[in-house]
Amino acid sequence: xxxxxxxxxxxxxxxxxxxxxxxxxxxxxxxxxxxxxxxxxxxxxxxxxxxxxxxxxxxxxxxxxxxxxxxxxxxxxxxxxxxxxxxxxxxxxxxxxxxxxxxxxxxxxxx
Amino acid sequence: xxxxxxxxxxxxxxxxxxxxxxxxxxxxxxxxxxxxxxxxxxxxxxxxxxxxxxxxxxxxxxxxxxxxxxxxxxxxxxxxxxxxxxxxxxxxxxxxxxxxxxxxxxxxxxxxxxx
Numbered sequence: 238x239x240x241x242x243x244x245x246x247x248x249x250x251x252x253x254x255x256x257x258x259x260x261x262x263x264x265x266x267x268x269x270x271x272x273x274x275x276x277x278x279x280x281x282x283x284x285x286x287x288x289x290x291x292x293x294x295x296x297x298x299x300x301x302x303x304x305x306x307x308x309x310x311x312x313x314x315x316x317x318x319x320x321x322x323x324x325x326x327x328x329x330x331x332x333x334x335x336x337x338x339x340x341x342x343x344x345x346x347x348x
Numbered sequence: 349x350x351x352x353x354x355x356x357x358x359x360x361x362x363x364x365x366x367x368x369x370x371x372x373x374x375x376x377x378x379x380x381x382x383x384x385x386x387x388x389x390x391x392x393x394x395x396x397x398x399x400x401x402x403x404x405x406x407x408x409x410x411x412x413x414x415x416x417x418x419x420x421x422x423x424x425x426x427x428x429x430x431x432x433x434x435x436x437x438x439x440x441x442x443x444x445x446x447x448x449x450x451x452x453x454x455x456x457x458x459x460x461x462x463x
Contacts, residue, residue, distance in 0.1 A: 281441075334380070334445060
């Protein structure tokens with residue numbers, strides 16, 4: 238079983254719609270969680286950290302469910318520029334701050 | 349702030365040659381640098397972690413004699429792919445962190461094509 242698993246998609250989303258997807262992680266000792274965004278042929282860029290109480294950053298909302306070991310990302314009012322691959326990333330601090338990346342969920346926002 | 353650069357951004361080489369990739373932190377001192385590899389349609393896989401002045405720690409399955417990492421200063425780490433083969437063709441990305449902070453700042457990546 239992969240340490241961090243994501244639905245690869247693609248999620249085809251009409252512009253203006255809402256899309257949500259999850260990520261599951263296997264290591265219950267994982268400490269920190271992030272969503273990164275990666276555009277084609279580019280490096281990943283931090284979208285947002287995920288906090289235990291859930292957090293929102295503009296149109297993006299992240300949730301963490303430690304009991305079920307999953308995190309989620311919801312994008313409201315999707316823009317064409319939201320088309321990208323969203324990477325779920327987990328940090329096991331005991332392992333020296335090593336980040337473990339999920340395979341990514343591809344989102345395509347269409348007009 | 350917190351800018352990381354990589355050089356070159358892309359390289360094409362013949363099978364059997366060695367390729368060196370540089371990763372620099374431009375405006376901060378990077379205690380730790382990480383090297384990742386990403387094959388098409390796959391996620392980033394950590395290859396090794398390097399601390400300035402110490403030997404790199406390689407992930408399982410990564411050959412340390414093939415992927416030589418040098419972290420000689422707090423602003424520069426290099427990855428040398430020795431005797432590159434077509435299966436080494438990939439997107440190599442470095443990242444850097446400061447002290448014990450968990451935030452990693454990623455470089456723009458180096459695309460390697462071995463013919």
